[in-house]
Amino acid sequence: MSGKLLPKHKLKLLIGSLAILAVIILLGWLTFRDYLIYVDDWLAQLGYWSIPAFLGIYLLATLVGLPAIFLFLAAGSLFGFNKGVFLVSLADTLSASACYGLGRTIARKRIKQWLIKRPQFAQLDHAVAQKGWKIVFLTRLSPFLPSNILNYGFSLTRIDFWHYIFFSWLGMLPVIGLYVYLGSVGTNLIKGEANRGTMALSVVGILATIAVLLYTTKLTRQVLSSQFNSSKKK
Numbered sequence: 001m002s003g004k005l006l007p008k009h010k011l012k013l014l015i016g017s018l019a020i021l022a023v024i025i026l027l028g029w030l031t032f033r034d035y036l037i038y039v040d041d042w043l044a045q046l047g048y049w050s051i052p053a054f055l056g057i058y059l060l061a062t063l064v065g066l067p068a069i070f071l072f073l074a075a076g077s078l079f080g081f082n083k084g085v086f087l088v089s090l091a092d093t094l095s096a097s098a099c100y101g102l103g104r105t106i107a108r109k110r111i112k113q114w115l116i117k118r119p120q121f122a123q124l125d126h127a128v129a130q131k132g133w134k135i136v137f138l139t140r141l142s143p144f145l146p147s148n149i150l151n152y153g154f155s156l157t158r159i160d161f162w163h164y165i166f167f168s169w170l171g172m173l174p175v176i177g178l179y180v181y182l183g184s185v186g187t188n189l190i191k192g193e194a195n196r197g198t199m200a201l202s203v204v205g206i207l208a209t210i211a212v213l214l215y216t217t218k219l220t221r222q223v224l225s226s227q228f229n230s231s232k233k234k
Helices: 007-065 070-080 081-104 108-115 117-130 131-139 147-156 161-191 196-233
Strands: none
Touching: 007 070, 007 081, 007 161, 070 081, 070 161, 081 108, 081 147, 081 161, 108 147, 117 131, 117 147, 131 147, 131 161, 147 161
């Protein structure tokens, strides 16, 4: 057995993926920075209504399929890390419940027609049938699998509602924590409140978290593909 932790080509791929993800996050932050500062001021004027306003915006955005990543960043910028993680986790759980309910009731036919054209949904359906909540947990751990589409996708599978909600919440926590933290760090940089030592530790922690999430993404895709292929052979 080799003493190397990762083959050289896989290490290069991991480093490249980290760099690409970092650039995407940075560009997204720079693009939306002024907007987030404006929203921050607007929410500050709302006082106690700022939290219901954020939850409402989050719920509406996720129901119509808008990317949630910038809402994660916004929560870190607007509310700080601890409060931001709590609010995003709450909002994400509420939106996951709403999507599940829509997919099981009035919007089921339309959602099914939309998802059936995507081969990834067939993989998801077969995998959930075999592994249940484990697939929910693994897919939520991946920052590259769109949570909005997953919400509607899971609503068409045989997963139990409470298993779906609990393991969605649990699997999303690391992803939410990462992006909310990035949002809060970005705010500190803009305000000049972060020192070099703190920023260095932050970068190390962020890179380590991203590395774990990238590995989880790869593992999730392997599991989905394996379950789908085994189902086709039967």
